[in-house]
Amino acid sequence: MQGLDTVSFNAAFAFAAGAAVLFLLCLPVKNRALMLAAEGFTLLYLIAMTVSLGVRTYISGHAPMANRYESLACFAWSLGFVYWYVRLRYAERRVGYFLMPLAVLVMYAASISPNEITPMYPALDTWMFETHVGSAFVGYGFFGASFAGAVLYLVDKGQAERTLEKLIVRTGYYGFALFTISMVIGGIWAYLAWGTYWLWKVKELWSFLIWIYYAGFLHALYVKKLRGRGVAWLSILGFAITMFTYLGVGILMKSTHQL
C-alpha cells in the first residue's frame, strides 16, 4: 500500500514538472494547445497527489500532517487545488505560470525530506490540528493565486485588468477567510492543550502578521490611491510574508511550530 503512495507521489512530481514547463513555454508562445496540455498535466498532478495523500491517510489513520514531508506534500496539493478552483471559478489559466513552478519547488523539497509514515503525537491527534493546518495550507495556496494575479497585473498591464484585480482581491479574501479559520481553530486548540490561545512564539507572531496584514490588504482596496498597482504590490508583499512564515520560520528559526 505504501508503494502506491510513493508511486503516485513520483507521478505527481513528474506531472507537476510537465505542467510547469508547459506553462512557462506558454509565456513567450501564446499557444492554445500548449496551454491545454499544461492544464491536462495540472489535472493529472492534482489527481496523483490526492491519491498519494489519501493512501498515507488510510495507512496512518490521521491526516498527512505529521512531519515535514507531509506538510510540504499538503502544501503542494493545495497549490494544485487552488489552480483548479481559480480556473473553474474565474476562467483564469495564467495563474499556472506561477503556481505550478512553485508546486515543483515544493515537491522537490518534499522529495528530499524523509517520507516515513510517523504516528501523530497525542496533542496533535485531534480534528482541531487537522483543520488548523489544512485551512492554513489552502489559505497559503489562495494567497499564492493572489500573488500570481498581482504579478500578471503588473507585467501584463492592459489585458483584462479588471478581471485580474478581481482575481487578486477575491483570492486574497479566500486566503484570508481560510487563514481566519486556521487562526480561530488553532487558538481554541491551543487553549485546550496549553491553557492559552496565544503564545509569544515566533511562528505565532508571524501567523498574527499574516492575518493582520491581509486584513489591512482588504481595507486597502477602499483607499483610492492604493487600487490597482498598490493592491498588486500589497498582494506580492503579503505572499512574501506568508512564505517566510511557512518556510523561513520553520527552517531558519527554531520553533515549536516546526512546519
Add this chain to the structure above:
Amino acid sequence: MKALWDFLNSLKLTVYLILAITAVTMYGSFVLYLHPEVFGEMDSNLLFPWLATVGVKNLGYTWWLFPLIAMVVLLGFNTLVCTVSRLPLLVKKYNEPLLNLRDIEMGGGEGEEVALGDGGTATLTGYLEKNRYKVFRDGDNIFAEKNRWLPFMPHVVHAGIMIFMIAHLINGVFGYRNTGLYIFEGQTAKSPAGNYDIRLDKVKVDYREDGSLKDYGSLITAVKGGKEIKTGWVTANTPMFVEGGAVYQRQFGQEFAGIYLYVDMGQGGFRNYVLVPKGADYVEVPGTGYRLSIDRFLADFALDENGQPYSRGDEMVNPTVMVTFYEGARPMASGWVFLREPMRDTFRDSAVSIKFADLDMRAYSSFDVNRDPSALIALIASLIVMFVTVVTLYFRRERVWARLDEATGRAQVVCTDDEMYEGMVGCNFHPTTAENN
C-alpha cells in the same frame, strides 16, 4: 474633538497602522527569537505583570512590545469609530432603501438600455423578485437589492474583534497562570488558585507497538473543604474545568522516590523488605532496635581501577548504594549493594544480610493551573469573526438601478455588486436576461 474623531475615523489610518504593526512585529519576532533568556518565561506569565517586571527591566529587548500594544489599541479605537460612524448611515439606507437611488446617476454611461417588452415594468420587477431581489420603486426609478444584510457584516467582524480585544485585556488583568505543579500519584497538592486541592489518583501512559507515545493522562480529583467536588481525566487536549479555572496536563513520568532493601536477620529474626525513602537519614528495621542508613547512592555506576564504584550518569540504569547497619547508634557493618549485579555486593556481616531489592519509582504528573475569566467571551467573539468572514464569501450584495420610460417601453438599467469594491465586478443580472424572462 472633531479632529480626533476624523483622525480615528480614517481608513488610511487603518492601513498605515497595520503596516506599522507588521513592521514592528517582524522586528520583535527576531528579538524574541534571539533572546530566549529574556522572553523564555513570557508564556508562563500574564502579559501585563510580565511587562511590568521583566519587560521594564529589559527595555533594550522589550521596547517594541510597548508601541505594538499601543498601536493595537489604537487600531481597536479606529475600528470602533469606523463602525460607530458608519452604522447609522447603513441603518438609514437599510430602512430607507430609496436613498440608494442617489448613489448612481442614471444615464451616466454605465447603464444599458433595454426594451421591457409586452409585460412592461412588470417584466423587470417580476424578474428581480423571482431572483430574490427586494424591489423598491420611486416614480420612474426602481432600486432592487439582494442580500441587503451584507453591508453590516464587516461591522459584525469589527465588533467581534473589539470584543476579543476587551476579553484579552480582562484576562491580562484578572486571570492567572501557574505552571509546574508536580504531584505524585496518590498525593494531594494545593491548587495554585488557593481555594481547593488537587489529588492525583492515577497516571495513565499508553504506547504504540513501535514504542511511540499514543496517549497520556491523569485522573485527578478536586477537593474543597474535605469534599470531592470534581473527578475526571486530564489528557492531552482535555483540561479539567474547576472553580472558574482549568487544570492542564503538562508533563508526566516516574521519579525515584526511594529504595527497597531486603533485610534478612536469620532464622526467627527479621526477614522482610525495608523501604528507605529518598533523602531519609536512616530507617528503623521494624521491631529490632537496629537501623539502616544509605550513605551513598549511584544511579549508574562503574568501577575504578581500585574496584570502587563511581558515578557515570544520573539515569537510573545500574544503581548501587552504600549501606551502613547500626545497632542503636553504633555502626555494625558497611558496604555496597548492587541492584543488578548482587555478586559484587561488599556488605558483609555475620548477623544480617542486606540485598538491594528494588527501586521505589513513583508516577507523577505536572499540571498548569490557569484561569482566564474571559475565555468564553473570547471564544464567542472569535467564532463570530470566523463565521461571518466565511459566510461573507458565499453571498454578494447585488444591486440594480433602473429608470423607466413607460411611454417608450424601455428602461435604463445599471447593475453592480459590492463584492469587493463597488463597481468593480458586474452582477449576475443582465438586462437581456430580464427581457428573455
